[in-house]
Amino acid sequence: MSWKKTLVVIFLVSLSLSALSSAFGLTYWTPLKASNHARIRLDSADQLLKFAGVVNRSVIYSFDVFWPMQPGKTRVQAWVEGIACPKENYTIEIVTMDGRVFNSTEISSFVIERKDPFMYFHVKLVIPPSCTVLPSRDGPGVVIDARKE
Amino acid sequence: MKWILRNSLSDYLFVEVLAVVLAAVMIGSVTAYVSADSIYKASIMGGTVTPILGAPGQLSGQSPEKPPEYYAEQYLNIKERIASLFGRLVWSNSSLLSAVYAIGVLIALFPFAYRMRVSFVPLLFRERTGPVSLVLKGFVLSLGFLLPLFASVVMPLVMVKRNWLSGIEASSLLMLAAILLSLLLLLTVAVYSTYILWGRVDLALVFTLLLAFGLSGKLGFEWRSVWVYLGASLGILLVMVIAAQRRLMRV
Numbered sequence: 037m038s039w040k041k042t043l044v045v046i047f048l049v050s051l052s053l054s055a056l057s058s059a060f061g062l063t064y065w066t067p068l069k070a071s072n073h074a075r076i077r078l079d080s081a082d083q084l085l086k087f088a089g090v091v092n093r094s095v096i097y098s099f100d101v102f103w104p105m106q107p108g109k110t111r112v113q114a115w116v117e118g119i120a121c122p123k124e125n126y127t128i129e130i131v132t133m134d135g136r137v138f139n140s141t142e143i144s145s146f147v148i149e150r151k152d153p154f155m156y157f158h159v160k161l162v163i164p165p166s167c168t169v170l171p172s173r174d175g176p177g178v179v180i181d182a183r184k185e
Numbered sequence: 186m187k188w189i190l191r192n193s194l195s196d197y198l199f200v201e202v203l204a205v206v207l208a209a210v211m212i213g214s215v216t217a218y219v220s221a222d223s224i225y226k227a228s229i230m231g232g233t234v235t236p237i238l239g240a241p242g243q244l245s246g247q248s249p250e251k252p253p254e255y256y257a258e259q260y261l262n263i264k265e266r267i268a269s270l271f272g273r274l275v276w277s278n279s280s281l282l283s284a285v286y287a288i289g290v291l292i293a294l295f296p297f298a299y300r301m302r303v304s305f306v307p308l309l310f311r312e313r314t315g316p317v318s319l320v321l322k323g324f325v326l327s328l329g330f331l332l333p334l335f336a337s338v339v340m341p342l343v344m345v346k347r348n349w350l351s352g353i354e355a356s357s358l359l360m361l362a363a364i365l366l367s368l369l370l371l372l373t374v375a376v377y378s379t380y381i382l383w384g385r386v387d388l389a390l391v392f393t394l395l396l397a398f399g400l401s402g403k404l405g406f407e408w409r410s411v412w413v414y415l416g417a418s419l420g421i422l423l424v425m426v427i428a429a430q431r432r433l434m435r436v
């Protein structure tokens with residue numbers, strides 16, 4: 037029995053087993069969630085919209101969202117609650133972390149492929165001056181829902 | 186496959202193979218556990234930009250919009266911050282890591298050291314022992330056993346770097362890997378040399394755990410820790426060589 041062969045056996049077996057155990061352990065023990073849901077309140081939307089109607093400009097809300105989340109294919113949905121737009125609808129623009137831009141009116145829904153265990157995007161909401169704020173307890177807000185597919 | 190089985194199961198070597206494999210899996214999975222936990226905590230601490238209390242609004246034309254590339258760069262900055270927090274958070278579990286590493290090294294080395302049946306115990310009791318050259322050869326071989334353990338420490342960190350934190354400067358992860366590897370080297374030297382010097386596995390374990398706890402509690406997440414660990418293992422090595430020399434001179 038040669039020492040060289042023994043060392044090779046030990047090395048190969050333990051290398052493959054520890055690779056397996058660390059790959060399995062990293063995914064098994066991570067507390068990252070597979071879905072995330074948030075409602076982000078729009079600050080003083082009522083006053084801003086009234087003022088925008090006077091000067092005939094639209095109101096812009098722009099903010100960043102960062103969540104720890106499991107990597108993989110993710111469906112992101114975003115819509116606005118508590119605002120009524122009879123004439124012209126609001127637009128939601130979402131810039132994802134790889135620099136892609138998703139534009140839509142009403143419900144914005146798209147799928148992104150992520151490699152990292154983070155979710156980062158920039159949301160820009162443009163509300164035209166013709167919109168009005170509906171009376172509600174919490175006020176208007178953007179609802180963002182991310183779910184791993 | 187057949188020759189692997191035949192070679193490892195013939196003889197008594199399978200105990201050694203089993204011990205090293207067990208130790209590698211132990212060390213790999215505890216490192217993976219700590220890494221998986223730390224990456225979540227680091228991302229909570231390093232990336233808090235979600236507006237919880239409400240987003241501020243403005244009229245159009247008040248401030249210019251930034252191009253999409255700006256947000257991609259911002260994301261890289263956040264990832265860089267998370268990477269530096271990640272190293273610090275993993276090292277904040279230093280006592281758990283060093284305890285499990287010490288026990289893992291002991292499991293990996295014990296069948297081997299036991300089979301060599303050498304020790305300097307008679308240094309105290311003036312009895313007959315095995316030759317000194319066998320001890321030194323065994324020490325070199327025990328460093329060979331260290332390689333799979335090294336690999337199993339680095340494996341989870343490499344996976345985190347490749348899959349989860351790609352595209353960043355890895356200086357923090359490099360430092361973490363250096364600290365963990367030098368800690369493992371110190372523990373190996375401590376276990377082997379104390380077992381050789383005293384011939385008792387319980388004393389070796391107690392000494393190694395005391396050494397690991399005493400050092401890792403004090404050392405922060407910086408390059409100085411690597412030098413302290415390397416210096417401590419050199420010191421232990423020196424003690425072993427002095428003992429071997431006394432043994433050769435038949436003191």
